[in-house]
Amino acid sequence: MSVKKIAIAGNPNVGKSVLFNALTKQYVAVSNYPGTTVEVSRGRMNLEGEEYEVIDTPGMYSLYSITEEERVARRILINERPDIVIHVLDAKNLERMLLLTLQLIEADLNVIxxxxxxxxxxxxxxxxxxxxxxxxxKIPVVETVATAGKGIDELKKKIGGYGKKRL
Ligand SMILES: Nc1nc2c(ncn2[C@@H]2O[C@H](COP(=O)(O)OP(=O)(O)O)[C@@H](O)[C@H]2O)c(=O)[nH]1
Ligand SMILES: [Mg+2]
Known part of the structure; x- marks a missing residue:
């Protein structure tokens, strides 16, 4: 059975890594993205018998990258074509951060x-x-408090549902 890939993407400081840890728990490997000094964490998650690789991508403000971190995030999203992209944003800054959601949807990624x-x-x-x-x-939306583990079960349900419907 092939392992499905999930990339966690979004601005810096929105809770991507807290969410990554909540989803993966174990088997986490941290390494420099090839040819760069940018560290990327990859972990495993099992959900309803399905195995996923979860990638914690570097913070990005836009898919049209400027910084080395953004270029790495873009390469993961565009070249590795993850099955699902979890766009994490800070609910306090919803309007400003939705631009990236739209860019991800336009890039034809399966966004949660x-x-x-x-x-x-x-x-x-x-x-x-x-x-x-x-x-x-027209994409799944989940409200979370990653630091308190709130909404994580609902997110997992949406990941599982996406797997059945769209992949
Ligand atoms: N109050 C609150 N703080 C959070 C939440 N999720 C993450 N944080 C905090 O936000 C900061 C950035 O989190 P981090 O996962 O490192 O963000 P990343 O840069 O997107 O990976 C940390 O201090 C977290 O503890 C949340 O749901 N509520
Ligand atoms: Mg982080």
């Missing part, structure tokens, strides 16, 4: 949108119509 740091968003009085966003973007 994770609205992370919902705890702080709620404290700031921000409420998000996640199901409206799902309908509008």
């Amino acid at each position: 949108l994770v609205l992370n740091i919902m705890d702080e968003a709620v404290k700031e009085g921000i409420s998000i119509d996640a199901s409206g966003l799902e309908k509008e973007l």
